Amino acid sequence: MLSNTDGYVTEDGRTIGGVVMEMKNITLRFGGVTAIKDITFDIREGEIRAIIGPNGAGKSSMLNVVSGFYVPQEGEVFFRGEKRPALKPFEVARQGIARTFQNIALFEGMSVLDNVMTGRLTQMKAGFISQSIWRGKAEKEEVENREICERVIDFLEIQSIRKTPVSRLPYGLKKRVELARALASEPKLLLLDEPMAGMNVEEKEDMSRFILDVNDEFGTTIALIEHDMGVVMDLSDRVVVMDYGKKIGDGTPSEVRNNQAVIDAYLGVSHD
Amino acid sequence: MAQPKLGTNDMVSLPALLRKNASSFGSSAAFREKEFGIWQTWSWTKALEEAEYFALGLIELGIKPGDFVAILGRNRPDLYIAMISIQMTGATPVPQYQDSVADEMEYVLAHCGAKFVIAGDQEQVDKILEIQSKLPDFKQMIYLDGRGLRKYDHSKLHSFASIMENGKNSGSSTRTTLSEREGALDYDSTCVMLYTSGTTGKPKGVVLSNANIIETAKTTCQFDDLKQSDEILAYLPMAWIGDFIFSVGQAMWSGFCVNCPESADTLSNDLREIGPTYYFAPPRVFEMQLTNVMIRMEDSGRFKKWLFDYFMDHARHVGADILDGKSVGVASRIKYFLGELMVYGPLKNTLGFSKVRVGYTAGEAIGPEIFEFYRSLGINLKQLYGQTEASVYITQQPDGEVRGDTVGVPTPGVEVRIGDNGEVYYKSPGTFVEYYKNPESTADTKDPEGWVATGDAGFFEEDTGHLRIIDRAKDVAKMSDGSMFAPKYVENKLKFYPNILEAVVFGAGKERCVAFVNIDLSAVGNWAERNNIAYSSYQELAGHPKVLETIQSHVEEVNASIAKDKMLAGCQIHRFLVLHKELDADDGELTRTRKVRRKIIADKFEDLINALYDGSTSIYTETEVTYEDGRKGQISATLQIKDATTNNVAAIAAQ
Numbered sequence: 001m002l003s004n005t006d007g008y009v010t011e012d013g014r015t016i017g018g019v020v021m022e023m024k025n026i027t028l029r030f031g032g033v034t035a036i037k038d039i040t041f042d043i044r045e046g047e048i049r050a051i052i053g054p055n056g057a058g059k060s061s062m063l064n065v066v067s068g069f070y071v072p073q074e075g076e077v078f079f080r081g082e083k084r085p086a087l088k089p090f091e092v093a094r095q096g097i098a099r100t101f102q103n104i105a106l107f108e109g110m111s112v113l114d115n116v117m118t119g120r121l122t123q124m125k126a127g128f129i130s131q132s133i134w135r136g137k138a139e140k141e142e143v144e145n146r147e148i149c150e151r152v153i154d155f156l157e158i159q160s161i162r163k164t165p166v167s168r169l170p171y172g173l174k175k176r177v178e179l180a181r182a183l184a185s186e187p188k189l190l191l192l193d194e195p196m197a198g199m200n201v202e203e204k205e206d207m208s209r210f211i212l213d214v215n216d217e218f219g220t221t222i223a224l225i226e227h228d229m230g231v232v233m234d235l236s237d238r239v240v241v242m243d244y245g246k247k248i249g250d251g252t253p254s255e256v257r258n259n260q261a262v263i264d265a266y267l268g269v270s271h272d
Numbered sequence: 273m274a275q276p277k278l279g280t281n282d283m284v285s286l287p288a289l290l291r292k293n294a295s296s297f298g299s300s301a302a303f304r305e306k307e308f309g310i311w312q313t314w315s316w317t318k319a320l321e322e323a324e325y326f327a328l329g330l331i332e333l334g335i336k337p338g339d340f341v342a343i344l345g346r347n348r349p350d351l352y353i354a355m356i357s358i359q360m361t362g363a364t365p366v367p368q369y370q371d372s373v374a375d376e377m378e379y380v381l382a383h384c385g386a387k388f389v390i391a392g393d394q395e396q397v398d399k400i401l402e403i404q405s406k407l408p409d410f411k412q413m414i415y416l417d418g419r420g421l422r423k424y425d426h427s428k429l430h431s432f433a434s435i436m437e438n439g440k441n442s443g444s445s446t447r448t449t450l451s452e453r454e455g456a457l458d459y460d461s462t463c464v465m466l467y468t469s470g471t472t473g474k475p476k477g478v479v480l481s482n483a484n485i486i487e488t489a490k491t492t493c494q495f496d497d498l499k500q501s502d503e504i505l506a507y508l509p510m511a512w513i514g515d516f517i518f519s520v521g522q523a524m525w526s527g528f529c530v531n532c533p534e535s536a537d538t539l540s541n542d543l544r545e546i547g548p549t550y551y552f553a554p555p556r557v558f559e560m561q562l563t564n565v566m567i568r569m570e571d572s573g574r575f576k577k578w579l580f581d582y583f584m585d586h587a588r589h590v591g592a593d594i595l596d597g598k599s600v601g602v603a604s605r606i607k608y609f610l611g612e613l614m615v616y617g618p619l620k621n622t623l624g625f626s627k628v629r630v631g632y633t634a635g636e637a638i639g640p641e642i643f644e645f646y647r648s649l650g651i652n653l654k655q656l657y658g659q660t661e662a663s664v665y666i667t668q669q670p671d672g673e674v675r676g677d678t679v680g681v682p683t684p685g686v687e688v689r690i691g692d693n694g695e696v697y698y699k700s701p702g703t704f705v706e707y708y709k710n711p712e713s714t715a716d717t718k719d720p721e722g723w724v725a726t727g728d729a730g731f732f733e734e735d736t737g738h739l740r741i742i743d744r745a746k747d748v749a750k751m752s753d754g755s756m757f758a759p760k761y762v763e764n765k766l767k768f769y770p771n772i773l774e775a776v777v778f779g780a781g782k783e784r785c786v787a788f789v790n791i792d793l794s795a796v797g798n799w800a801e802r803n804n805i806a807y808s809s810y811q812e813l814a815g816h817p818k819v820l821e822t823i824q825s826h827v828e829e830v831n832a833s834i835a836k837d838k839m840l841a842g843c844q845i846h847r848f849l850v851l852h853k854e855l856d857a858d859d860g861e862l863t864r865t866r867k868v869r870r871k872i873i874a875d876k877f878e879d880l881i882n883a884l885y886d887g888s889t890s891i892y893t894e895t896e897v898t899y900e901d902g903r904k905g906q907i908s909a910t911l912q913i914k915d916a917t918t919n920n921v922a923a924i925a926a927q
Contacts, residue, residue: 012423013423014423113309147308150308150309150310151308153308153309154307154308155419157535159309159534159535159537159538160534160535160537160538160541162309209420212420213419213420216420216422216423217419217420217422
């Protein structure tokens with residue numbers, strides 16, 4: 001077992017740091033339904049951490065606990081070594097956590113650029129009056145924030161749709177815009193809920209490359225939920241496997257692949 | 273710190289022209305590139321400064337006079353500046369097609385023994401790393417966009433910025449070396465080496481001297497009165513001679529501004545924002561734009577559609593005459609002016625052609641309707657005829673003498689003659705020095721007096737003195753009954769239909785002609801959408817009975833038009849099929865400049881050609897396809913073969 005402050009080196013030679021976020025004995029219930037049962041795992045600085053599992057395993061609930069959207073009934077969440085209290089979404093965002101959604105949650109009527117700019121909202125400090133007349137601080141802020149957004153747009157190669165309303169975009173591009181909005185807030189920890197759901201092979205390849213590039217270029221820690229096993233095994237450094245709300249495996253992709261409990265959960269077991 | 277003075281001002285090399293521009297135009301824009309949503313500008317002063325720093329950096333890296341430096345990437349100011357830097361150090365730039373696959377690049381880089389490579393981004397860097405072991409001369413690589421390259425082994429890899437920084441901090445001995453090397457450049461020094469795409473065999477390295485490029489730029493800038501205030505958009509491959517002449521040669525000579533788009537996807541938007549005054553595009557681009565306009569007009573409201581049709585009809589009658597300054601009635605002029613306000617002006621603005629003063633198209637024949645469409649809008653679109661070996665220009669159309677079916681009169685300084693076999697020969701200041709490491713081919717193409725065979729068959733019109741090109745000389749053949757077979761002539765007629773993207777006609781040595789047809793997915797797809805025809809793939813749409821019917825009617829119309837020409841009446845198409853895949857450069861069926869490779873296609877689809885001749889009505893076939901990343905796959909299809917009606921005139925003419 002690694003200690004909380006130790007790093008490790010991945011198979012492809014990247015150095016991973018200490019623990020950023022730690023989940024300790026998390027249990028989450030909705031009324032009588034237990035969605036997550038006594039799960040413990042951690043996310044380390046700079047790694048790509050995947051959560052996988054069959055349908056209804058509690059993956060999205062788990063990600064919502066990580067993001068602070070759900071507060072578990074039992075267990076504790078530690079962020080950078082400190083116990084995290086229940087937070088409002090904007091407070092989570094200020095801590096440097098950003099996410100994308102399984103069902104796209106963009107402002108459909110706004111342009112791509114405006115959507116990406118919303119990722120900078122927590123950084124904008126100018127007051128109401130300054131914003132209304134767009135002078136002084138508001139103007140300066142907008143220029144600075146626009147530059148950051150433009151770098152993200154350049155990075156994700158969506159220049160050609162900069163001014164296009166989101167509602168007119170195909171699904172694959174909307175997913176990319178969502179990622180752009182999350183990146184615009186310059187997160188330390190990026191949570192991706194099924195970033196490749198519903199995409200074709202080419203779109204998946206593009207998205208995988210972007211995820212790797214984000215991790216490589218900005219050193220962003222990434223936690224993602226994904227169904228496509230090929231993608232998960234290629235991308236991630238460590239994988240948590242869930243089934244019926246319980247953790248049944250945790251380790252590198254090759255360890256997980258050879259774990260009997262995981263094989264059973266995915267392929268099913270005979271009842272003899 | 274005072275910079276030591278570098279180089280000289282005798283205008284015998286591109287670096288010298290850059291120095292002249294920096295001193296006479298200073299802060300005017302030399303290059304622009306859209307980045308982060310904003311047009312970033314390089315003034316002539318800044319361009320010169322960066323060119324010097326980069327050249328110094330290259331010397332620090334160990335570049336020697338006579339070395340070859342490959343350049344691969346999309347059109348960017350940094351890469352254009354780098355080409356000048358390379359010349360400053362006495363080395364030769366060799367721009368490459370950025371979409372070539374690694375194998376193609378391997379041949380070219382090994383052939384010229386490129387020691388250095390400047391790559392645009394990770395994709396290009398990866399290609400070179402893949403073939404690195406087969407390139408014994410390869411030494412160092414420089415990249416522009418460092419994204420995704422952080423973890424790469426940097427022992428042979430440098431960022432563009434770091435080279436520039438090294439150059440900036442270099443000592444006086446490096447600066448002396450640079451000024452010596454730049455001073456040694458003369459009119460006969462090699463300016464650039466470009467590989468011809470090669471419709472047959474391996475690519476050949478065409479060596480062009482400073483004299484070739486500068487003399488050509490000088491006469492052609494005068495011909496069209498190109499000035500410092502002009503603007504062009506650089507979007508065609510840097511490896512193509514046209515881009516080198518327009519964006520480097522003419523830009524350096526007259527000092528106009530070269531604008532680089534943000535990415536290939538934003539091209540049409542960037543074109544509109546820049547509004548170039550001097551524009552070049554191959555016929556394919558004009559065709560595509562016209563198809564898009566027509567598709568969108570089909571989707572527009574009834575009133576707008578009526579307005580468009582009404583004024584376009586008027587423009588077709590008088591537009592070209594007004595452009596050529598011929599006498600046109602007052603009423604027609606007023607109506608044209610109204611049309612300009614309501615239709616032509618806004619349309620030109622949408623297309624990005626509002627300010628175009630001089631536009632050229634070349635490379636392939638352009639459809640007369642397409643050509644007329646643009647000219648009737650008041651866009652001064654002209655044709656030119658040229659090739660890499662001539663530094664582009666052989667003939668071009670002067671203002672006021674523009675026609676769809678000729679390629680114009682010889683460019684000033686160029687002599688043209690027609691050989692006994694109908695082949696076009698030329699001799700010009702732009703005539704290339706040699707094919708690199710290939711004296712036999714050089715001797716085959718260029719005779720001791722300097723006449724170069726173009727490989728094209730053509731003739732001069734007696735009354736106008738304009739040149740008309742019929743076909744590739746070697747493609748012009750005889751059919752079994754001895755009548756003339758000119759496949760390209762027929763193919764071009766077919767391609768003028770928006771529904772047909774590509775056509776290949778066979779018939780040399782045979783009794784009758786047959787054809788392969790490629791449908792245009794955007795035009796036919798739109799038609800299918802409007803007529804509620806469902807399809808899931810290119811292949812399915814291509815095999816749809818209604819599509820075949822439409823194509824058949826096009827083929828028959830072409831037959832009727834060919835039958836009128838006695839000489840070529842034998843070329844009427846008797847049978848045809850619509851191919852199940854698009855012809856693609858990745859599969860070797862087209863060249864990178866999208867010219868049909870007749871022989872390769874004939875070999876690859878031999879079964880289909882046999883079926884076309886043996887009278888069967890359908891054929892099952894399997895074809896290997898190459899995807900963009902180099903992987904291969906198989907597609908299979910059963911193709912319908914259609915008979916087309918031919919006209920009796922053919923039989924009469926043949927007898």
